[in-house]
Structure formats: structure tokens, C-alpha cells
Amino acid sequence: MIDLKKHTNIALGYFLLAGLLGIFLRSFFVTSIPANFRHVVHAHSHIALLGWVYLGLNTLIYKMYFSETDQGKTYRRIFWFTQVTLLGMLFTFPFTGYAALSITFSTLFLFASYLFTWFALKKTPLAYKRTYSFKCIKASLWYLVFSSIGPWALGGIMATLGKTSIWYKMAIYFYLHFQYNGWFLLALCGIFLYFLERKDLQLSKRSFQNFFKLLNAAVILSFFLSVLWVEPHWIYYVLGAIGAGLQIWAFVVFFRMIKPFWKEAVPDFSPFVKFLLKLVGITLVVKLLMQLFSAHPYFAEIAFMYKDLVIGYLHWVFLGMVSIALFAFLKAANLLKFSKPDFWIYLAGFILSEALIFYKGVSIWLELPFFNDYFKVLLTVSSLLPLSIGLMLARNLRKI
Missing domain, CATH: 1.20.140 (Butyryl-CoA Dehydrogenase, subunit A; domain 3)
Incomplete structure (x- = not known):
């Protein structure tokens, strides 16, 4: 039987890594960093979308339609193949950007997503296929x-x-x-x-x-x-x-x-x-x-x-x-599992960072005054996001 809580923690772990990479990107505007900004952007976006969101959705879909079936072996193989591709992207994009190895792993991820699509469309029990939820x-x-x-x-x-x-x-x-x-x-x-x-x-x-x-x-x-x-x-x-x-x-x-x-x-x-x-x-x-x-x-x-x-x-x-x-x-x-304070920290980081990002765009557009410590403040409030995600992950790891 598949422990979907562990899979959830893996997805949350990728979210934490994406958040830390985001903080690293913010740091480029505060201090000199001997790294390629665009390469880190590629790693940040791939791990956020394909690590956290993709795995989170996959875990929920499996929970919904397959938790009481005998399809665990097939799903497990697809899941771990996906992890190889994600880790490959995580350890290549920051150093090479779009190059042979990173493109190879991102291409393999596409095949992993095709396998999961085949699995979900083919193996979902017939009773669920008639539902509105499955149509979506x-x-x-x-x-x-x-x-x-x-x-x-x-x-x-x-x-x-x-x-x-x-x-x-x-x-x-x-x-x-x-x-x-x-x-x-x-x-x-x-x-x-x-x-x-x-x-x-x-x-x-x-x-x-x-x-x-x-x-x-x-x-x-x-x-x-x-x-x-x-x-x-x-x-x-x-x-x-x-x-x-x-x-x-x-x-x-x-x-x-x-x-x-x-x-x-x-x-x-x-x-x-x-x-x-x-x-x-x-x-x-x-x-x-x-x-x-x-x-x-x-x-x-x-x-x-x-x-x-x-x-x-x-x-x-x-x-x-x-x-x-x-x-x-x-x-x-x-x-x-997470507490309300864990989420309040996340929400504060989300609202404050969004306000600052839009503030910068609107300020440049309308030629409004732009305060000097903007990037330091943005770095500080953005740090609330990986902090909250880290607290959620630590709480979940203790409950496994």
C-alpha cells in the first residue's frame, strides 16, 4: 500500500526548495552572487510547477480514484521515475541552464507525465469515470x-x-x-x-x-x-x-x-x-x-x-x-497537517510580496517614487514563504 502522506511530504519538500531558490534569486539584487541568475530562474520555475503542483495534484488524483485498488505498483514506478527527472532538473538547471543534461531530464519528465496521464485515464475504475469530477x-x-x-x-x-x-x-x-x-x-x-x-x-x-x-x-x-x-x-x-x-x-x-x-x-x-x-x-x-x-x-x-x-x-x-x-x-x-499560525505566516509572505512586486511594476509604469531599500524589504517578506513551508514540512514529518 502506498503511503501518500510521504508523497505529499516529497511534494512539499520541492515547494520548500522552490521557495529557497526564490530567496536566492531575490538575493541577486541585494548582494553580489557568483551564479547565473537565469539558470537559477529555470530551476526555480521547474521545481515549483513540476515538483510541488504536479506531484500535489497527482497525489490527490491517486487518493481519489486508486487508494482502494490494486494499481499501487504501476503508480509507484511512475512516481519514482518522475523523482529521477525532477532531481535531475534540480541538479542541472542551476549550473547549466538549458543544456544537454537539463534538457534530457526535462524531456524525460514529459514522458513521465504522459505515463501518469495514461495511468489515470486507463486505470481509473469505471464507476468514477461517469462522475463530473473525473470529466474535469x-x-x-x-x-x-x-x-x-x-x-x-x-x-x-x-x-x-x-x-x-x-x-x-x-x-x-x-x-x-x-x-x-x-x-x-x-x-x-x-x-x-x-x-x-x-x-x-x-x-x-x-x-x-x-x-x-x-x-x-x-x-x-x-x-x-x-x-x-x-x-x-x-x-x-x-x-x-x-x-x-x-x-x-x-x-x-x-x-x-x-x-x-x-x-x-x-x-x-x-x-x-x-x-x-x-x-x-x-x-x-x-x-x-x-x-x-x-x-x-x-x-x-x-x-x-x-x-x-x-x-x-x-x-x-x-x-x-x-x-x-x-x-x-x-x-x-x-x-x-499544518497549524493556523503556519498558514498565517504563509499568507503574510504571499500578500506582502505580491504587494511589493505589483508596487514596483506600477511605480515604474506611472513614474512614481521608488524607495531605496525595496529589494531588501522584498527579500525579507519573501523569506516568510519558505519559513512557513518549512514549518509545515517539519510538522508533517513528525506525524508520519
Whole structure:
């Protein structure tokens, strides 16, 4: 039998490493460091997205559909193969950047993700395949596979057009879009619906179908928001705006669908877990509004010119919506234990660092005064994030 609590701790360990790498990156602006900044950025982003989020979602999906089956042996092999690829990236990217070894390990990770997708789609018991939660999980896994077109394209682009080509950035944005808005978002929706279905709560079939169709259309069309930085034909702005609008509409339908059952889900969602999910809802609403604004040519240009605004958005979704949702679901599934003070430290680090990142972007944009110790303050408040994650990990390791 697989000990999913240990797998959760491994995922949390990667989150801690990603946080420490983030602090290391902040230190570049405070003191002289004999290392390559871009190489560390690659390690930081890969371990954050593929170590923490990917493994966290995989662990929950296995818990949901396979914990009472005999598929542990296959899953275990896929899991440890994935660890080889993650450790390979962790120990190559900081020193080499995109080079032979790091590309090899990142390519092997893609194969590991394909294996997990095959495993989940093929081996999930038939009874679960009829559920709304699995429909969301199934779609999310296909977006996971679809997003990999970006990394596959990077090799050819680097070999022929180089890193300065617009297609290089386009491939990265393609990957990030379908990870954030496809794989992450639909997987989290599926996990949430699973908890409702476990209580035999009957969701409206019509409402779910409307939500599902709207959200999938939004995922595809909102990709065009990622191409506006090249100032394309006006039709791309329209398509991106439609995608952003459909995503808002989809979640209006979703919130209306689940509202009648919110109180009935209390047995699985403690008051604190419900508080965490409310925070997730707030961060989701802000994300949706930022996407809608970015469809306007003026704001699209600003986002491209001032990278801190893009960095702030990506961290808002990753540290806010996605990570807090994972905390909530892992806690509800009894795979993660942490105290309220542990989370208050995390929340303080998240809010303060986001405020400072957006402050810098807005200050440069509007030519406002910029205080001298900004980078030292940002380094200090950002340190709260790995501190809180370290406390959570230490608490969990004691409970194994």
C-alpha cells in the first residue's frame, strides 16, 4: 500500500526548495552572487510547477480514484521515475541552464507525465469515470499533454531561430497558459467536485455541462491573451477578450451550481478548510479580472513593457489560487497537517510580496517614487514563504 502522506511530504519538500531558490534569486539584487541568475530562474520555475503542483495534484488524483485498488505498483514506478527527472532538473538547471543534461531530464519528465496521464485515464475504475469530477480531471490531463507542445517546440526554435525569436517566448507562453488555465484549473475544479460527490450531493447536470463547455472554450480562446504582446491583428484581441469573458461566465455558473451544497460539505471541509477555499475563490476572481483587463490593447502593452506585472500575476495564481487550494484539499484528504499560525505566516509572505512586486511594476509604469531599500524589504517578506513551508514540512514529518 502506498503511503501518500510521504508523497505529499516529497511534494512539499520541492515547494520548500522552490521557495529557497526564490530567496536566492531575490538575493541577486541585494548582494553580489557568483551564479547565473537565469539558470537559477529555470530551476526555480521547474521545481515549483513540476515538483510541488504536479506531484500535489497527482497525489490527490491517486487518493481519489486508486487508494482502494490494486494499481499501487504501476503508480509507484511512475512516481519514482518522475523523482529521477525532477532531481535531475534540480541538479542541472542551476549550473547549466538549458543544456544537454537539463534538457534530457526535462524531456524525460514529459514522458513521465504522459505515463501518469495514461495511468489515470486507463486505470481509473469505471464507476468514477461517469462522475463530473473525473470529466474535469480527464480534461485537465489532456491539457497537461497539450501544454507539452511548447517545450517540444523550444528545441527546434532554439536550434533554428534562437532565443531572441518571438516564437521562443510564444512557446513558453503556450506551455504556461495551458498549465495554469488548463491542467491546474480544471484539476482543482475536479478535486473540489469529488469532495461534493463523495457526500452524494446531486449537482445539476445542465449547470455542470454549461460550466464545462464554457470553461473549455475559455481555455482555448484565452490563449490569445498570451500573444497580444506582439501587437497582432485586432481579431486576436477580440478572441482573447471573449476567452476572458467566457472564463468569468463559467465560474459564475460554477459558483451558482455549488452554492446550495456549500453547507452540506462541512463534514469533509472543516471551518478552516472552508476559509482556505474562500481565499482561493478571492484569488480566482482577481485572476479572472486581471485576464479581462489584459485583453485591452493598452493594458496588454503595459503588461509586456513592465515584466513585474506579469511576474506578479504568475505568482498570484501559483502562490495564491493553486497553492492555497492544494493546502486545503490535502488537508481535507488527511494528507497534510499544518497549524493556523503556519498558514498565517504563509499568507503574510504571499500578500506582502505580491504587494511589493505589483508596487514596483506600477511605480515604474506611472513614474512614481521608488524607495531605496525595496529589494531588501522584498527579500525579507519573501523569506516568510519558505519559513512557513518549512514549518509545515517539519510538522508533517513528525506525524508520519
